[in-house]
Amino acid sequence: VQVVESGGGLVQAGGSLRLSCAASGITGSLNYMAWYRQVPGNQREFVAGMVNGGSTPTYADPVKGRFTISRGNARNTMYLQMNSLKPEDTAVYYCLVKAYWGQGTQVTVSS
Numbered sequence: 048v049q050v051v052e053s054g055g056g057l058v059q060a061g062g063s064l065r066l067s068c069a070a071s072g073i074t075g076s077l078n079y080m081a082w083y084r085q086v087p088g089n090q091r092e093f094v095a096g097m098v099n100g101g102s103t104p105t106y107a108d109p110v111k112g113r114f115t116i117s118r119g120n121a122r123n124t125m126y127l128q129m130n131s132l133k134p135e136d137t138a139v140y141y142c143l144v145k146a147y148w149g150q151g152t153q154v155t156v157s158s
Contacts, residue, residue, distance in 0.1 A: 050148060051149055056153075060156055066152060127140070
């Protein structure tokens with residue numbers, strides 16, 4: 048099983064980034080896919096998620112209206128479009144597919 052995130056980086060406040068997640072080797076339907084983030088010293092927190100293809104995605108309050116979760120044409124891929132980024136969005140972002148985590152990708156937003 049492999050879950051791999053990409054697309055993190057350094058961006059100025061107000062900018063945008065698009066994270067990608069690709070899963071492989073997972074059997075069965077990828078019926079739950081989500082993004083989490085973690086700041087050192089804090090617990091990992093939910094950012095956005097979707098069940099069964101994303102007809103009704105859910106978002107954490109701090110990112111509502113700024114972040115959009117979506118699934119790629121290849122059903123094993125997922126994206127997180129992050130707009131109007133703020134310094135408090137700085138974290139390692141993790142992809143969760145069913146019960147499998149990726150290694151994380153760093154997002155740093157400078158003020």
